[in-house]
Amino acid sequence: MPLPPTLLAHPVRRRTTLAAAPLLALAGCRWGPEDEGDDQPAPAPTATTGAAPDDDVQLAGEALAATERAAALVTAVSSGHPGLSAALDEVAAMHEAHADLLAETGESTGEPSLPAVPAKPAPALALVLTEERALQETLTTAAGSAASGPFARALASMAAAVAQRRVVLAALQKGGTA
Template identity: 50%
Template sequence: MPRAPHPLSRRTTLAVPAWTVLALTAAGCRWGPEEDASDAAPTSTATPDPQAAGEGSDDATYAAEALAATGDTALLVSEVATTHRGLSTPLAELTALHLAHSRLLQEAVPTPKAATAPRVPRGSRQALALVRTEERRLQRRLGDLADTVESGTFARALASMSAAVGQQLSVLPSDPGRADP
């Protein structure tokens, strides 16, 4: 029995992986349209809307919070990498990530708050553990903010930033001895 078509728009359909479009229907095999993978990305809604998080709005406050949290964590990572040279290479990607996220957030926060200078533990193992703890805290904070802000586009960006921090945590060595070049 043929299935009733579900109420999905063309846009909805395009967001499904292009290579899953081929459906072997009950009526026989058929090839689906060959969509470019770039078509599948919801690009028109994905860019942050600085106005949605503009000055004076609640989202502007949340953007400032996200930027401050990212800045504080970035400064810690930078100080740890400077103090413990053996950690500078594995922490380089984290530094680049925080910089990219900060740049985006600064579009909504013209006057960011200065980052708080961290205390770096003397031992590299403790320093790395502190980085892990603070990165986890940042990941949670960005996720919480994604669930809180009004703007959907801003929420999407924050959720992506949270996921990116999570990825870095997955590849960050747990033992500084294994991080030395």
């Protein structure tokens, strides 16, 4: 079967081939530390390998308390200001998912205490943004302090999710669309 005329009209150029050569060479490279000739498999994980150190359990409890506080405020503002509920429902769902994960590792330090929800939507949204910033800082600090790599990555991912939601809420606050 002959090739269509459009494929014949655009042959592979020399610069395309030359540009692809380093990529093909790198494709065969191994990234990371060199093996020292040890063909032995890595030891199987044990029950203690995956256990979080005591410090990480405390960090999880602190992060859980901050997440629960933010979630409670978001719920209160959403209930008091139905016009904000569409944007805040996504934030509440995010906090619920994060709290579920954190509860697997740590226990909350107690019931969250909430400030009074402002009567007007703009100050209420500003209060949510302030609380979200505090939560992001708590999660970022905890990620930097975590002893467990996977736990640190999970906390950093949570902080990034909060940061993304803050951008959406800030746009809503400025009169944009969420």
